[in-house]
């Protein structure tokens with residue numbers, strides 16, 4: 001760990017004073033990047049250290065970029081009730097009557113951030129004002145911080161707490177950081193999407209915030225991406241269109257049922273943590289998959305595109321929305337018991353070397369070196385010489401089979417139900433998606449595979465599971481003619497649970513297909529082609545931070 005004194009000695013001091021903090025005299029130093037204070041008398045014997053926000057017995061440092069705000073505060077006796085200390089506090093507040101308070105990001109456990117306050121007492125008003133002014137000047141140099149936000153709240157997401165969460169936990173922090181917010185509480189599904197597409201005056205804002213779950217986030221992505229393409233004259237219905245990245249960043253205040261996009265980009269589903277990432281102006285690029293059916297644009301996907309198991313869970317869970325987040329557990333069990341499989345053909349274009357592979361155990365973390373290469377979908381796919389294009393055609397692989405699940409994870413899809421996610425080594429912004437094929441297997445084997453979504457074991461280490469890192473893939477469900485049964489050696493499937501043909505002449509062809517769950521929304525078509533659009537959007541996040549050594 002770097003010694004704080006050495007760090008501070010190397011940095012030009014913008015301001016340095018002897019002030020009081022919690023009845024102790026401290027030396028407070030501000031450099032361009034760090035606000036540092038240490039107790040004056042006892043400091044020689046004690047070591048001091050630094051981290052983004054660090055604390056030894058008597059020295060502290062906070063990075064300027066993680067200061068939320070500074071303001072003048074009323075005199076404060078720090079709640080000290082012991083008589084001796086109260087007397088000392090009174091004397092001190094007479095000698096140092098002017099107080100300013102710095103609010104800053106403090107890391108707690110499990111990637112959670114909190115906003116902490118530290119107050120410094122000054123002898124003169126001029127000195128107090130000077131500190132406020134100089135800190136504010138440094139904050140104003142942080143141009144990545146948003147000043148005006150457009151906030152959409154889904155009042156019905158998750159446990160229907162979106163409005164309360166925003167008003168009680170987020171709005172006070174935005175006010176403290178002097179961020180102004182225009183708030184729209186949505187009145188129906190697609191309200192936010194359509195408002196962003198056509199009505200909203202986006203020039204006024206530095207970012208868009210959604211309060212809700214993955215479905216609400218998906219609305220915001222559709223609104224912003226479509227608006228950006230319209231503004232730039234790009235036709236997003238063309239599968240080979242090169243999409244223009246969105247300039248506005250998106251913030252997610254988690255208030256939904258799964259919230260896997262928030263979890264996978266921040267490391268926790270906590271509204272205060274997310275609000276602080278927005279305030280400090282973090283920026284995390286993210287891949288977006290565009291999904292087409294022939295020439296028809298269907299949807300964008302950021303997290304999970306799931307056919308078979310996850311598609312069926314979602315279809316069933318939509319009928320149980322009234323249960324809130326618990327609907328997924330019930331539908332999960334029901335779908336697992338029905339044990340359906342679906343036949344079809346998957347074709348995919350594997351990535352070239354250099355992008356790792358889904359089993360390399362390299363996890364995408366804050367500042368990820370794999371995502372820092374800008375692997376645009378364009379430089380590899382659309383701008384190829386004829387020869388390269390030809391050899392690319394040869395590189396397409398095709399698999400025909402019976403699958404219990406086909407999952408494309410553009411990010412890990414970690415969430416509280418699955419803390420490592422469906423593809424623990426998937427990357428947020430590498431221009432690829434991890435295509436996971438779970439072939440028909442016994443119920444017990446599938447259970448063993450599912451169980452690994454919840455623990456640390458390698459979920460791909462099964463003979464019936466294969467995984468490929470791809471830029472693009474296609475799926476074509478098997479078009480059945482009248483067949484008596486999928487596999488004659490299998491017993492007929494029970495009606496009610498099974499979407500497969502039941503073997504009678506009344507066989508319903510459409511039921512031979514599952515549906516795609518696309519970030520929690522059902523797609524209308526089973527035959528799709530998918531292309532990853534590298535770093536199409538940016539979030540107010542920084543990726544999951546490595547846990548800090550204290």
Ligand SMILES: CCCCCCCCCCCCC/C=C/[C@@H](O)[C@H](COP(=O)(O)O)NC(=O)CCCCC
Pocket residue numbers: 213214215216256257258259260303304310313314328329332413415417418422447450451453454517518519520521
């Ligand atoms: C034997 C125990 C098996 C437990 C398996 C649990 C695996 C959970 C993996 C969840 C992956 C989640 C990927 C994200 C999907 C969301 O986009 C989607 C919509 O979210 P929201 O709008 O916030 O509701 N959520 C789901 O599809 C939930 C899937 C849950 C399946 C049990």
Ligand SMILES: Nc1ncnc2c1ncn2[C@@H]1O[C@H](COP(=O)(O)OP(=O)(O)O)[C@@H](O)[C@H]1O
Pocket residue numbers: 153154155156157158159185186187188189190191211212213214215216217219255256257258259325520
């Ligand atoms: N005011 C509203 N009334 C009904 N549905 C809405 C409203 N606002 C948004 N939605 C829709 O609700 C769905 C679920 O939202 P989401 O916030 O993801 O919650 P959850 O995580 O519980 O599914 C999304 O598809 C979104 O389009």
Ligand SMILES: [Ca+2]
Pocket residue numbers: 287409410411426427428429430431432433
């Ligand atoms: Ca990716």
